[in-house]
Amino acid sequence: MKTEQNKKQTMKSKLYDLIVAISWADLSRTYFGKSSSWLYQRMEGVNNEGNPIDFTPEEAERLKGALVDLSERIRRAADNI
Template sequence: MERKTEMETIIRKPVVVSDMKQRLADINLSVSWMDFANKYFHKSSSWFYHKLNGIDGNGGTGGFNEEEIEHLRGSLFDLSNRIRRAAESI
């Protein structure tokens, strides 16, 4: 069995999802993304739309990073729970 004695450097490229708009296509017209951005991210709608469209503020390539993806996922789960509770109260 051979052991490596040299220290290896691992460089992780940050994950950026730039196709979120396509991933959310099923609900895209059903959600007020302006309200969603304000309530869950405390950001402007333009910031959120840039992220959805995979561009950064300067027109280059951008998107959601890993932390923002997890935040978005949790926020969508929260919204879905709120909708379910509203439906159950009818």
């Protein structure tokens, strides 16, 4: 029987096409004030001990806002070319 964690799509899988294009360490520091390992654990859905971990609703909303902000910054940079 699948666990709830296995059924749920991880944040990493949801953002797969962006994984290599974004500095996640910088995003973690800039938007969360946290280490890259903090963000990577939540992206993977497990902590260092192998226990399930996820973004809180507030953290997921902050991540969404960070990605929107990055998209706007990318758009502005592209417009300046």
